[in-house]
Structure formats: C-alpha cells, structure tokens
Amino acid sequence: MISERLLTKFLRFELSRTLNLSPANIKMLPASKLEHDYLLYMHVPFCEQLCPYCSFNRFPFIEDQARSYFEHLREEMRMVASLGYAFPSMYIGGGTPTVLTDELCKTIDLARELFGISEVSCETNPNHLTPGIVGELEGRVQRLSVGIQSFDDGLLKQMQRYDKYGSGNDILKRLESISGIFPTLNADMIFNFPSQTREILEQDVCKVIDSAVNQTTFYALMTSPSVARSMKSTVGKVDYTREASYYELLNSELLKAFRPVSAWCFSRHGGDMIDEYIVDFEEYVGVGSGSFSHLDGSLYVNTFSLRQYNALISSGEMSVSQIRNFNRREQMRYRFMMELFGLKLDKQHFKETFGTSIERALWLETVFMKLAGAYDRNDEKNITLTPKGRYLLVVMMREFFSNLNNVRDQAREALAPDEILGLSQNAR
Numbered sequence: 001m002i003s004e005r006l007l008t009k010f011l012r013f014e015l016s017r018t019l020n021l022s023p024a025n026i027k028m029l030p031a032s033k034l035e036h037d038y039l040l041y042m043h044v045p046f047c048e049q050l051c052p053y054c055s056f057n058r059f060p061f062i063e064d065q066a067r068s069y070f071e072h073l074r075e076e077m078r079m080v081a082s083l084g085y086a087f088p089s090m091y092i093g094g095g096t097p098t099v100l101t102d103e104l105c106k107t108i109d110l111a112r113e114l115f116g117i118s119e120v121s122c123e124t125n126p127n128h129l130t131p132g133i134v135g136e137l138e139g140r141v142q143r144l145s146v147g148i149q150s151f152d153d154g155l156l157k158q159m160q161r162y163d164k165y166g167s168g169n170d171i172l173k174r175l176e177s178i179s180g181i182f183p184t185l186n187a188d189m190i191f192n193f194p195s196q197t198r199e200i201l202e203q204d205v206c207k208v209i210d211s212a213v214n215q216t217t218f219y220a221l222m223t224s225p226s227v228a229r230s231m232k233s234t235v236g237k238v239d240y241t242r243e244a245s246y247y248e249l250l251n252s253e254l255l256k257a258f259r260p261v262s263a264w265c266f267s268r269h270g271g272d273m274i275d276e277y278i279v280d281f282e283e284y285v286g287v288g289s290g291s292f293s294h295l296d297g298s299l300y301v302n303t304f305s306l307r308q309y310n311a312l313i314s315s316g317e318m319s320v321s322q323i324r325n326f327n328r329r330e331q332m333r334y335r336f337m338m339e340l341f342g343l344k345l346d347k348q349h350f351k352e353t354f355g356t357s358i359e360r361a362l363w364l365e366t367v368f369m370k371l372a373g374a375y376d377r378n379d380e381k382n383i384t385l386t387p388k389g390r391y392l393l394v395v396m397m398r399e400f401f402s403n404l405n406n407v408r409d410q411a412r413e414a415l416a417p418d419e420i421l422g423l424s425q426n427a428r
C-alpha cells in the first residue's frame, strides 16, 4: 500500500530525531501539577523464558534479584508519592509481572494505599492462570492481559512458547477456567509473523471470538535491529508488504463480535479498561528499570541497568538516565497520533491546548490523512477514522514502538554482558 510505505519512510526519519535522547542527571522527577491527570506505569522485567521475537525490556528470572527489585519498586513509589502524585489507574507491564505473586500483591496494595488507585491492569502469561495465582489477583486486578500471540501450535513452537506456556488448546482451557473473574480479560495476539498464513490468522481470530476473553489486542509485529537478528534464525524475516491485508482480514473478522477501542484493541461485553494507557492519559509516571515517564512535554527514561536502578533507588535518587524535551510541534504531533490511535481526535481540546487549529498546525499530516481516505468523520468538533485510517494508525504506532525499541537496544548494548544474561549475583 503506497500510503503505508510513504508513512513508514516519513516516520522512520522523523521519529529517529524525535526520540533522540540526551543523558540526564536528574535526581527526582518534577512534582505533580494540580490540574493534570496522571497514570502510573510499573515495569517488572523478568521472564521465566525469553521469547526470540520480543522487543521489550526483559531479563531471565532469578528469584533473589526479582525480590530485591520489587523492594526497590516500592521504595521508588514512596518517592513518587512524596512528589504529590495521585493516580486513578495503574498499568503493570513486563516482562512477566506475575513471576512472584506475593511481591506483586504487596506492591499493588502499597500503590493503592499511596495513590488512591481504583483500577489495575496487569500482564501475565498462560502458565500463570492457575487457581493459586488467579486467586491472589482477584479483586486486586481489574484487567488481566494474557500473552497468547497465536493459538497455532506450529507457530507457538517457533516462538519457543509451546513447551513453557502450553498448546493452543491448553491456553483456551485455561482462559475458560478463569472466565468472569476479572472485569476485563484481554488476549494479546500478534499478526504478521513471517510463517503466519492468512488461514492461521483467520483461525486465531475465530478462536479469540470463541474464547472467554472480552478484549483482544492484535499487535502488528514490531522489530528493532536486535529483535530482527534473533527472529531471523527462529521465526523468520518480517515482511511488511502483507501487513495491510492481514489487518483488513483480522479487522473484518473481529468486528463480527467485538468493537474497536483503539486501532489494535477490540472489546465486547464490558472489557472497558483499554490496553494502551498512553491513549487515555497524555501524562504518566513510569516506575522501574527501563520505564518511561511523559510529563509536561518531556520524556524521561529510567536506566535499563538493574544494578544501577537498585543502587540509585537505595541512595534515595530516582533512576532517570535519559531525557528528551519535546518542542511544541512534536507535542502537537504526539497528541494527534495518540488521540487518533484512541479513535477520536477532539479538535476543540487541541485548539484550547495549543492555541491553533489542527489543520493549521499540522497541515501536512491532516492533508495526507484526508487524501489517504483515513477520515470517517471530520467536522468542527472531532475527527474519527475509517478502517483504512485505523490501519495507518497501526503503522504509526508500529514505527513509534520500533523506535522506542531502538532506544532500548542502544541502552541495553551498554550493559555489562553478565547483566544482559541475568547472571549477576550483585544486582542488589
């Protein structure tokens, strides 16, 4: 698709500049501002097994390191509380946050006490859908997001998830066994895996529809140089030329039972707490190694070194290691992308914030979207999207996350080899 190719080229160029971070020497994040709404993101970077396609910040699970990390997370939360922050919602991502449920629950309980949090979203893997773990999370977690990727056993084997997380049928049974326990139960899926045929994707969508979940997120496969290398020898080389038609397929099949709530997230029967916290909250505070905070037009990135993270928190400092102050145009683009990714751009809110109309401020972007047939409604109040427009937002997010992955790659390359392998005994 020509508009996808143009957009990808443009974004690769622009985002590499926008996400060009500088080293930061910041002991504390800025304090909370009264009139702002914030969200809390917490990162738990440990996994029992590392998947070859994964582009997120994760390390092999070692129990004593993880226990010590959770202690530091709680300490960091106390620092955030001392800056006056309150949060209605908390998103816990990974890695695999449920690797140590006792530590996780203690940390959620503290966060509720410190910040008045009313809803918590937490990621997990299918092998953790056991009565013991689920019983601990019930009531504490309102949205449980289970990483599935595909129900196809061949693909699961290629992804090295079959032995650890079970077959497609095992996963379906586990989902069924926890039906109704969490207000939102989400299935994380990936489309456009190199060996995923249209038939496999169609089967995956049918299985999601027949399963117990009331929300699903179909991520477009994303890479970074390091992920592309590890994928080449396991799942194969990524082919973006099929992505648009695969999105079209999954979108038209899913809409028989679900409604879109963002460009790649779909819900039914409740399933209200949505996947991408950055859609609902422009500003967020990230705690944990490798987390991002977005506050007042600046992006703060915490250190990717667990050793440095623990040392800084122990000495009473926050762990921000890089920063980017966005200029006004970059802030306008960020708003444009995030609101449209959430399916509706509020033109009046845009004008109130930036003192100019979206058409005047971002004329190139708005003309491109119009010509590409992305707009469904475009009146004086709002812009909404056609299915093609939603796909173009998937492309924008794919490129945005791939660029963040490059930031992660560079930061992780700077780590000591023993830390990358998770062999450090001195990470405390």
Ligand SMILES: C[S@@+](CC[C@H](N)C(=O)[O-])C[C@H]1O[C@@H](n2cnc3c(N)ncnc32)[C@H](O)[C@@H]1O
Pocket: 047, 053, 054, 055, 056, 093, 094, 095, 096, 123, 124, 125, 146, 147, 148, 149, 188, 189, 190, 219, 220, 221, 222, 223, 227
């Ligand atoms: C980072 S994982 C964390 C939760 C859990 N460990 C899991 O595997 O689901 C969350 C989701 O990110 C998505 N993901 C990971 N690597 C990806 C990639 N390279 N491209 C697209 N999505 C990816 C997967 O759908 C995964 O379920």
Ligand code: SF4
Pocket: 046, 047, 049, 050, 051, 054, 055, 056, 058, 094, 095, 096, 125, 147
């Ligand atoms: S996909 Fe999930 S389980 Fe696999 S390495 Fe990434 S974070 Fe860990």
